[in-house]
Amino acid sequence: MGPVPRTLELFYDVLSPYSWLGFEVLCRYQHLWNVQLQLRPCLISGIMKDSGNKAPALVPRKAQYMASDLRLLKQHFQVPIHMPKDFFATILGKGSVSAMRFLTAVNMEQAAEKAGLAAEQARGLLEKISTAPVKNQLRETTEAACKYG
Template structure:
């Protein structure tokens, strides 16, 4: 029996935007179960002493070119979010968790968040209510319901559990995939993760 692919991500990560596109393509051609695990990347960075690539000049220069290559491969576009990386995505992550009972609606919300973070000219500022409401209005989500889900204590607890679990299992960035006890960092390791699913 195939194992599940656990997909840990944070909307603040542009490479998680790429990974979301890669996972969606995988799901079109493969029946591997995918478990969505929103986590708070700020806590991962703090817990491991890692630094965002945008804070390291040489990495930032490379990242800007690399993201365009990756986006082209997966048929999406990418624009650098002017608020990156100094904004909080906690509310969006918690709301995502709260939509888990309806996987299609959850995926639609995930796509909307990534698109408005990393594609649309009017970049999403995820810790600003007016910006989030504009996204919700544009994509057909009930802003008040999204706010309710973001404030729900059970959803907060799940996000903390996801983040703590990722740290305990060795995660140091986003996106991170797990298949059983094996960890795979980055969307470009998805082929290896898929091989582990059926091993």
């Protein structure tokens, strides 16, 4: 009997390509590394605000570095990453609040453990994204990510 797996929290936002890479790599290697992956939906915009940081897309040198970095990481980890053609409209205009609220609602209902959601279940979760409990949970998870620094 080996050591007990440690819990590894992945605070993620679907807006972040680094979240995608982290998710793919952690899912791929969690058994080798003996970790139990806990997915924690949060808002990267809240983390950026809390840290006084700006999104890489808003800082030309960061954006340039990120594009190069993601090409290398995509190749190294063999993870399909494709930037949207209308990057600014999608990433900065649309944002991820609705998506992250949906994922928070899924997480709260523990439906994430299932292989798929029934249409009725998905509709019910979509209805919850505007509720106070879901909004508060997403805010609390984002604050928890910020506390880690």
